[in-house]
Every structure is written in C-alpha cells, then in structure tokens.
Amino acid sequence: MTIITQNDELAALCDSLKDASYITVDTEFMRERTFWPILCLVQLAGDDGAHAVDPLAEGLDLTPLLELMNDSSVLKVFHAARQDLEIFHRMTGQVPAPLFDSQLAAMVTGYGDNVGYETLVNKLAKASIDKTSQFTDWSRRPLSQKQIDYALADVIHLRPIYEKLSAQLAENGRAAWLEEEMAILADPATYVVHPEDAWRRLKIRNRKPRYLGVLVALAEWREREAQERDSTRNRILRDEAIQELAAEQPTDDHGLGRLRTIGRDVRKGPKGQAILNAVRRGLALPESELPQLGAPQRLPRDIGPVVDLLKVLLKFRAEHHGVAPRLIATVDELERIAGTDDTDLAALNGWRREVFGEAALALKRGELSLAVKNRRIEVHQLKP
16 A cells, blocks of 8 residues: 555546546544644545545645545545535635535434544444554655554545445435435535624623624634634634623733733734734724624523433334434434424424424323333323
C-alpha cells in the first residue's frame, strides 16, 4: 500500500474509480489551531483496492479527486461524514453526491445512538482496529507505512459495512428513512458559515435586547477574525470574554481594563481597539434592529411524569422498530409534546410520526396506556 503524490498517479486512480459500483472515502485532517481544517490525507477504496492520496505533496493537483467527489454517477460512502463533507465543500463549493453515511444508516437500522466506527467494524466487518496510530500528527511527513495502513483500514472495512447496511435497509424498507436523514448532510447550506449568526453558538445568559446586540456584534467580529486569520475562535476571544463584554459594555480603554477576561496585552493593542469598536457597534444599533428573544417557554409544573411516560414509550417503540431513540426524538421534543400543542417537530413528522409520533400524541390524549407484564412493557389502546 503506497501513498499517491504524483499528478499522473492521481489522475489514473480517479479515472479508474469512475467505473466503481461505489467508493468508500475518509479523510485525515488537523484543526487544533486553525479555523478551517487542514486536509492531510484522503483515503479511497473501490472494487480493486484501497489508496491514499497526499494533499500536502508538493505540486499535487487535486482537481481529478474533486471532480470524482462531484461525479453524480459515483456513490460516495463515508462514516460520520459531516466534517469530511465540510472540507470538500470548502474546496469546491459543492457537497459530494450521491452520498451514504454509514453512521446514520446504522442508527436507522438499530445499532444505537451515534454508533462508533469501531463498533460497526467489529459487528459487520468482523474485524478489529489497531488504534496505535489514532492520535498521530497527520501533517508531518514522511508518513510511515504503519500510519498509511491505519488510515487505509478505515475505507477497507467500510466496504463490508456499507454492503451489509444497504442489504438491511433494503430488507426492512427503511431506505426512505435514511434519505430524510441524509438531506441535511447533502444540503450545501449546512457548511456555509455566516459570521452574523455566530452568536447562536453561545450560551445566552441574558435576554435583554441591548446585551444581545453587543453579543451579536462581538461574536460576528470574532468569527470574521477567526476566518481571516485561520485561527480558532477561542484564540481570538474566548466565549466567557464575549459574555463579560456584552454584560459590562465598555466603551474606552479604562472600561476594558476593568474586565478580568481581557489580558493587559490585549487592552493596549489594536485587538483591544477592535473589541471596543465591536462593542460600540452593538451599542449603536437602533432599538428596532436589536435581537429579540422571548422569555423561555415555561412548561406546566406538573408535566414531569408525562415526559417520563413519553421516554418509556420512546424506548419501547425504538426497540420495537430497531432504531436509535435519539434519532427519533430529543428530550426537548418530548417536553414540548407533553406540554404544548406544537406539532412542528421532527418527532411528529415523516417516518418518526409513524414510528413514535402518533403513539406519543395518543398517549398524551389518554388513548394509550403503558403496562408491565412478565417484566416487559406493553402498550394498550384504550376505548374512547
């Protein structure tokens, strides 16, 4: 097993893979100190074997690889694909298609919540993973043969995993369920980072509009700085600093110097002035443009037992249908089903409604009962 570093080798490989019934794909990347992931290795496996491509090789043109990723006639199989897809989307502006994510497929077919790759390798590929290279620095060259073999094992094992999951989906008729889940992964909007929306990543500790206005301005400034400098967000400004700035709203060096989260070197330099400018922008926003967050929805005080019953029903229905409970409904959704009449929930639409939603609403209306018989849960329809 060798690593591809030459343009003619890559072109020949990608040309041969265009005729594959499907290809398995994985990447190795580094992101500890950068905003954007640094692509360090791409692993591909087709009908004739597995191959590793070195994106860091001097002079290597990745165009044939990127064209293969966007070739609509070739199915690309990933495991936990989101970060891999983000890389390719950033490079081409497109999401590789068509797609198959074995983690999502495994959740749909009953292997648990966010099932790990190692679990699928053990259960479906009947193999084991050598973890000795798990925390390797993929940006360092040269890569050892052991590192390359470790990386290639992922796409090698992914082939029997894909084939067995595909067979199970065909057998249980849940391919349409998987398509619903894949829609988010396949949507290019999933990978577009909008600095003006960066504040939504933060924990909201105060709902006052002016506080939120400053928070939005600071988060947007940090996001733009992180992208332009290709640095992590916290290396630009930590979350707790944004929270303190939004609360204290300093407008000059003196006010900035009173904050415990802002170091002296930051206060006196251009970064401190940039932070103050962001605070001022937030303070200058007209009242009509300030974010408005309503009070958090308060559920009835006695709703807890109903939520507990819905949790039991969810677990029962998930086990009955062989699908991960978390894929069907979140705790937040269970609380909203119990306490409100809101039907605009994923758990009450599509295949989830068939599996759980209808029963959940019936339980809430008093049309179903739960009982225990022979240490097993039973669900009974009640007469009106």
